[in-house]
Amino acid sequence: MSANLITLNNGLKILLDPFNSNTLSIGLWLNVGSVNENKNQLGIAHMLEHMAFKGTKTRNALDIAKEIEDVGGDINAYTSKENTAYYVKLLPSNYQLGIEILSDIFLNSTFPKEEIERERGVIISEIGQSNDMPDDRVFDKFYSLAFKNQSIGKAILGTKQSVSNFQKENLKEFCNTYYNPSNLIIGISGKFDEKKIINIINKRFNKLEPGNKSYKPVYQWSSGFNFETKDLQQAHVVFGVEGLSNKDDQRLDLSALSIILGGGMSSKLFQEIREKKGLCYSIFSFQSQFSSTGIFGFYSACNPNDLDDLLITSLNEIKNLNKNISLNDLERAKAQLSSGFIRSQDFTFSRLERNVKSLMNHDKMYSEEEILNKIQKIKISDLKLLYERLFEDPNIVTSIIGPEKKDFSGLTL
Numbered sequence: 001m002s003a004n005l006i007t008l009n010n011g012l013k014i015l016l017d018p019f020n021s022n023t024l025s026i027g028l029w030l031n032v033g034s035v036n037e038n039k040n041q042l043g044i045a046h047m048l049e050h051m052a053f054k055g056t057k058t059r060n061a062l063d064i065a066k067e068i069e070d071v072g073g074d075i076n077a078y079t080s081k082e083n084t085a086y087y088v089k090l091l092p093s094n095y096q097l098g099i100e101i102l103s104d105i106f107l108n109s110t111f112p113k114e115e116i117e118r119e120r121g122v123i124i125s126e127i128g129q130s131n132d133m134p135d136d137r138v139f140d141k142f143y144s145l146a147f148k149n150q151s152i153g154k155a156i157l158g159t160k161q162s163v164s165n166f167q168k169e170n171l172k173e174f175c176n177t178y179y180n181p182s183n184l185i186i187g188i189s190g191k192f193d194e195k196k197i198i199n200i201i202n203k204r205f206n207k208l209e210p211g212n213k214s215y216k217p218v219y220q221w222s223s224g225f226n227f228e229t230k231d232l233q234q235a236h237v238v239f240g241v242e243g244l245s246n247k248d249d250q251r252l253d254l255s256a257l258s259i260i261l262g263g264g265m266s267s268k269l270f271q272e273i274r275e276k277k278g279l280c281y282s283i284f285s286f287q288s289q290f291s292s293t294g295i296f297g298f299y300s301a302c303n304p305n306d307l308d309d310l311l312i313t314s315l316n317e318i319k320n321l322n323k324n325i326s327l328n329d330l331e332r333a334k335a336q337l338s339s340g341f342i343r344s345q346d347f348t349f350s351r352l353e354r355n356v357k358s359l360m361n362h363d364k365m366y367s368e369e370e371i372l373n374k375i376q377k378i379k380i381s382d383l384k385l386l387y388e389r390l391f392e393d394p395n396i397v398t399s400i401i402g403p404e405k406k407d408f409s410g411l412t413l
Helices: 044-051 061-069 092-108 113-132 134-146 160-165 168-178 194-205 251-262 268-276 304-321 327-344 348-362 368-376 380-391
Strands: 004-007 013-018 024-030 074-079 084-090 184-190 224-229 235-242 280-289 294-302 397-402
Touching: 013 194, 013 348, 024 092, 024 348, 044 074, 044 084, 044 113, 044 168, 061 074, 061 092, 084 092, 084 348, 092 184, 092 194, 113 134, 113 160, 113 168, 134 224, 134 235, 134 294, 134 397, 184 194, 184 348, 235 304, 235 380, 251 268, 251 280, 251 294, 251 304, 251 327, 251 368, 251 380, 268 280, 268 304, 280 304, 294 304, 304 397, 327 348, 327 368, 327 380
Parallel strands: 013 184, 224 397
Antiparallel strands: 004 013, 024 084, 024 184, 074 084, 235 294, 235 397, 280 294
């Protein structure tokens, strides 16, 4: 059976994915993330996500955890640049409990003062830990260079100073502004009774006012270079150009191109940089897609003495990529995309997340057949056209952290 969508009178969307599985996933997805923060709110979307588990009008933090874990379930959440999600994974027989807990934390969180202070310390420690991890820090700096003076360029965790200033009224204000049916999709994937699920959700959420839709700014990509000196055994580097938005018709082409360049041990970067030259342990390409822009690039870590060679060789691989894409490269990329997608459909949460994000980004859901057909239709000529789009005259962003500062600001393609 295919997934379908129900919309309540207040605009709340319910995504139903009947699937013959021994597990059930239920989630609340909000079209709200760190990009919706102003300069005084940096990190508040993430802190609000933490605080949702810290007490409601009828449950304390331990109650919330125990009720789910007592039946063998998991409850978790995440905050990204543009979205926030709260979800449970449990057995189908416990579906009512899952909906009850998620609706309770969404509708009735109280943000106890003592929990705010405790969680403030947890998040400040999390920020410190992230700053101590060079692979995290080099990406954070990359974002700040690529999106100068924009909310999307700020760290999701916020800063120690901003998190230190949040009070209960700040959390409630952000929640009241964005946590409403206009920004919410509730999704269920697995074995369930559709009528019962709809009735329970309707009873819990039908009194909510629609509220205002969240606003996503149009992001502006910049060029930039930064080398942060730090006493490390390795140099960490992120190199990238502007990629594609999550609405772009060539986003699957970019996934294929990324696999060919740096996705796996048979990729061009891995073969040349690690297997032939032995310059690093790991190197991979990556892409991130947002509502109006994206990123395409690569990450690696190496001996500082090998950094020059690694960068020069990597850029040569990118320069020559357009004329070195073979039919075997394309077929391998398509096989990886198809196989990865098919395997992900065995898991209720993966199915749910894919369909929710498709609704948020495209106002529709694509069937498995549609996606697999799109993958099979990718041609070498499509990848060549995409390459020209990305690399004809790119604004390059390079972020490096290492023990000895070097100037690579003149890197070109």
